[in-house]
Amino acid sequence: MNISEIAHIAGVSTATVSRVINHSPAVKPETKEKVMQVIAEFGYTPSAIARSLSIQSSLNIGVIFPDIANPFFSGALNGLSKVAEEYRYNVFFCNSDENTDKEHRFLEQVKEQRLEGIIISPVDTNDRRTLKLLEGLEKAGIPVVLLDRDLKDGNFSMVIAENEKGAFDAVQVLVNEGHRKIAIIEGSPSNRPVYERTEGYRKAMKEAGIPIRPEYIVRGNQKSDPAYEMTGQLMRLDDPPTAIFTCNNMMTIGCIQYLTEQGIRIGKDISLIGFDDIEVLRIVNFGLSVVHRSETEMGKIAMEMLVRRMKDPDGKKEKVVLPTEIILRGSEKSVIG
Structure with missing residues (x-):
């Protein structure tokens, strides 16, 4: 036997x-x-x-995140690693770098690496190859938990945040400060959470009766360098915005870099609210107003979910939606008039 x-x-x-x-x-x-x-x-x-x-199984789980340089994902990895340690699981990490080919290669190696479960933030919500690979893993008894991002037509346990509401609340703060020229630096439309944040922006603008100006919607693709360039594009307009909402922390960093280099004072010359906190800015007492969610808590919840799925592979799939909150530190202040 x-x-x-x-x-x-x-x-x-x-x-x-x-x-x-x-x-x-x-x-x-x-x-x-x-x-x-x-x-x-x-x-x-x-x-x-x-x-x-010894040649068939182990106590190892795999984690696939799209950008470990992003403080959100490093915080989530820290949270899930703490829970994994409590259950004596080893964590093997792969940085897909927002590249679907890298993501596919790692998923194809899961069985060979004898991983017993996967936590993943997929690169592209519409990627059929990733969907089929993950479904195949679940059929093979290797459970999957999605963190922050989901997959179209997928049926997996997941932990996400109130992306649309968080963005809506942020833009509403800027509207209440008297702004009507509000720009957004959005991400890739294939990234569902960032897409939902753009929807929150649009709904807040519509509710306030403010026409949406196409030139005020620019794409930073979740990265700081493109966001830097897009901030420059916005500020060189004949009629530049008086406020900017950035859809993730890396794009916030790029935006801040450009404004700072140009001597544009945040909270005085222009208003800014970003999605996700940036710890290093808090440490240096930079007053950035943000849409906050706990990345560490999301990581912990994802790992607990995975443990439950490994205990009961045929159990009910779970979905947890974490609330967001607005933290105002001054960068949202009105510069109108």
Whole structure:
């Protein structure tokens, strides 16, 4: 008898048998008892199972994020790693760098690397290849949890934030400060959370009765360098905006860099609110107003979700939506009049 036969008789995956033998807490008591009964019935010794598992399974999980330089993802990785350590899981990380080819290559290696679960922020919400690879992993008993971003037509556990509402609230603050010339530095439309933030911007402008000017909508593609260029494009307009909303922290950094280099004072010459906090700016007492969500908490929740999925692969898929809050530190101040 081998490990696959034990898993088949017990009605579980080989990964679950691995968790039982390695005394992982990520196994439901009733599942553990069922596996141990099969082991006892067929007289298979733990040492023999361990030898078999050494080439078939492990206590490793994979994490695929699109940009580890982004403080949001590094914070989420920190949060999920703490929970993984509590459950004695090792975390193997891949930075896809917003590149679907890199993402595909890592997903294709998951079984070979004997990973027992995946937490991923997909590069492109419309990517059918990533969707099929993740669905294949789930069918093979390797559960998947999406963090921050989802996949069109996908059915996975996920933890996301109130992206549209957070953006709506931010633009509403700028409107209440008297602004009517409000620009947005948005991200790629294939990135669902950033797309939702653009929708929040549009709805806030419509509710305030402010016409949306196409020249005030520019795309920074989640990165600081393009956002730097787009901020310059905005400020060189014959009628430049008096306020800017940036759709993620990396684009906020690029925007701040341009404004600072040009001697444009944030909160005095122009108003700015960004989506996601930037810890280093808090440390140097830079008064950036933001849409805040806890990236560390999102990471922790994602890992707890994954543990529950590994305990009960056939259990109900979960969706957690974390609230956002507006933190005002002065950069939103009106420069009108």
